[in-house]
Amino acid sequence: MLKISRIHHLNIRSTPEKLDETRDFYRDILGMEEGYRQPFKGPGYWMWCEGHPWVHISTMGHKDNPVLQPESMDAGFGHIAFDSTGYQDFKDLLDEKGLDYEEHPTPDKDMIQIFLPDPNGVVVEMVFDIAEVEAAKAAKTMAAAE
Numbered sequence: 001m002l003k004i005s006r007i008h009h010l011n012i013r014s015t016p017e018k019l020d021e022t023r024d025f026y027r028d029i030l031g032m033e034e035g036y037r038q039p040f041k042g043p044g045y046w047m048w049c050e051g052h053p054w055v056h057i058s059t060m061g062h063k064d065n066p067v068l069q070p071e072s073m074d075a076g077f078g079h080i081a082f083d084s085t086g087y088q089d090f091k092d093l094l095d096e097k098g099l100d101y102e103e104h105p106t107p108d109k110d111m112i113q114i115f116l117p118d119p120n121g122v123v124v125e126m127v128f129d130i131a132e133v134e135a136a137k138a139a140k141t142m143a144a145a146e
Contacts (some may be wrong), residue, residue, distance in 0.1 A: 078122035
């Protein structure tokens with residue numbers, strides 16, 4: 001069963017020209033600190049508060065990907081991400097409902113991200129710890145072999 005424990009992060013999409021200005025706003029106005037950001041493709045910043053990267057600032061994605069970059073999105077709110085457990089049950093539910101989604105490991109491969117649009121086109125990201133994902137995949141493989 002899927003369980004959400006907290007908001008993992010919010011993603012703000014910026015034009016390349018406003019990327020530094022957006023970082024400065026979250027740093028200088030909201031008091032967040034620029035911190036570690038995994039080596040994702042493309043520029044961006046992660047703004048940390050109380051030991052957690054709450055706001056991820058990135059540039060716009062490619063319009064050829066309707067899940068991650070809806071046609072209607074240029075800049076502004078990018079997506080919301082939730083820390084989650086229940087990886088396999090969630091994937092089974094998405095498949096059962098016939099929902100489009102994309103699954104990606106983070107660059108350092110410590111998390112799996114599942115992205116899907118809500119009915120309003122808001123991109124939702126579910127974040128799963130890699131240990132849970134690997135255990136779920138191993139269990140599924142074992143069950144299929146029996």
